Amino acid sequence: MPATMTALFGGTGPDWESCEVPVPKAGPGQVLVRARAVALNNADAAMLADADPTAGDTGKKYQAGFEFAGEIVAVGDGVAVLAATGGQGVELVLDHVGGQTFADCLPAARIDGAVINIGRLDTAESTINLDTPSYRHMRLRGVSFGFTRATELGAIIAAAGEQLLPAVADGRVRPLIDGALTFDTAARAAVRLRSHQAHGKLVLIVP
Numbered sequence: 377m378p379a380t381m382t383a384l385f386g387g388t389g390p391d392w393e394s395c396e397v398p399v400p401k402a403g404p405g406q407v408l409v410r411a412r413a414v415a416l417n418n419a420d421a422a423m424l425a426d427a428d429p430t431a432g433d434t435g436k437k438y439q440a441g442f443e444f445a446g447e448i449v450a451v452g453d454g455v456a457v458l459a460a461t462g463g464q465g466v467e468l469v470l471d472h473v474g475g476q477t478f479a480d481c482l483p484a485a486r487i488d489g490a491v492i493n494i495g496r497l498d499t500a501e502s503t504i505n506l507d508t509p510s511y512r513h514m515r516l517r518g519v520s521f522g523f524t525r526a527t528e529l530g531a532i533i534a535a536a537g538e539q540l541l542p543a544v545a546d547g548r549v550r551p552l553i554d555g556a557l558t559f560d561t562a563a564r565a566a567v568r569l570r571s572h573q574a575h576g577k578l579v580l581i582v583p
Contacts, residue, residue: 377399377449377450378399379398379399380396380397380398380399381396381397381398381399382394382395382396382397382559382582382583383395383396383397383439383440383441384439384440384441384559384562384580385437385438385439385440386423386424386427386428386437386438386440387427387428387429387434387435387436387437387438388429388435388437389428389429389430390424390425390428390430390431391424391562391563391566392424392440392562392563392566394559394560394562397439401450401452402450402451402452403452406451406452407448407450407451407452408448408449408450408451408452409444409446409447409448409449410446410447410448410449411441411444411445411446411582412444412445412446412447412581412582413444413445413446413556413579413580413581413582414441414443414444414445414579414580414582415443415444415445415577415578415579415580416443416565416566416569416577416578416579416580417442417443417569418495418497418569418572420440420441420566420569421566421569421570423438423440424440424566441580444582446582464486464487465483465484465485465486465487465489465512466484466485466486466489467485467486467489467490468485468489468490468491468492469481469482469484469485469489469490469491469492470492470494471491471492471493471494471495472494472495472497473495473496473497473498474493474495474496474497474498474499474500474501474502475496475498475499475500475501475502476498476502476503477498478491478493478502478504479502479503479504479505482504482505482508482509482514483508485512485514486512487512487513487514488512488513488514489512489514489515490514490515490516490517491509491514491515491516491517492516492517492518492519493516493517493518493519494519494520497572551576551577552575552576552577553576553577553579554568554574554575554576554577554578555568555574555578555579556579556580556581557578557579557580557581558580558581558583559580559581559582559583562580565578565580
């Protein structure tokens with residue numbers, strides 16, 4: 377295993393800066409992942425702006441990236457690694473947009489189904505017809521992975537590995553990728569992210 381790795385840091389200017397840093401160690405209850413690609417979120421653009429010293433913001437340097445794909449290369453004490461194996465409406469609707477889209481999602485859920493709001497790309501305000509969830513005995517829930525408690529997030533990731541990855545592997549679920557760039561072109565990715573024109577995930581290939 378190499379002693380150093382390339383990482384992107386915010387807090388030095390309007391864009392990320394590529395730096396060589398030591399490879400971390402897996403502590404108790406932790407795993408070390410060799411990232412192959414990272415996906416960008418709107419939160420990345422907000423964090424980059426909030427830390428930009430040239431715009432009068434914090435100037436606090438931080439290592440970017442919290443959504444990634446790769447393989448586990450080391451585990452800490454006490455870690456068990458799970459291997460991924462390969463008219464009525466739907467049981468579960470995931471809304472990433474908010475606003476009117478959230479209201480429009482309600483009729484798509486079946487009786488006893490659920491609608492979960494994850495993102496609010498449009499607006500955090502929505503007007504809904506309360507008859508729809510009431511008559512259909514629906515469950516409504518809001519989550520934000522940026523504020524999810526560690527134990528809950530761990531359970532979500534474990535369940536995704538068991539239940540979602542097989543569907544990705546056999547083609548039932550196909551990720552939508554807006555574009556794949558490199559660390560050298562991360563500034564272009566930030567511009568695209570800020571434009572709110574991306575359709576699907578922006579991915580940075582890890583060197």
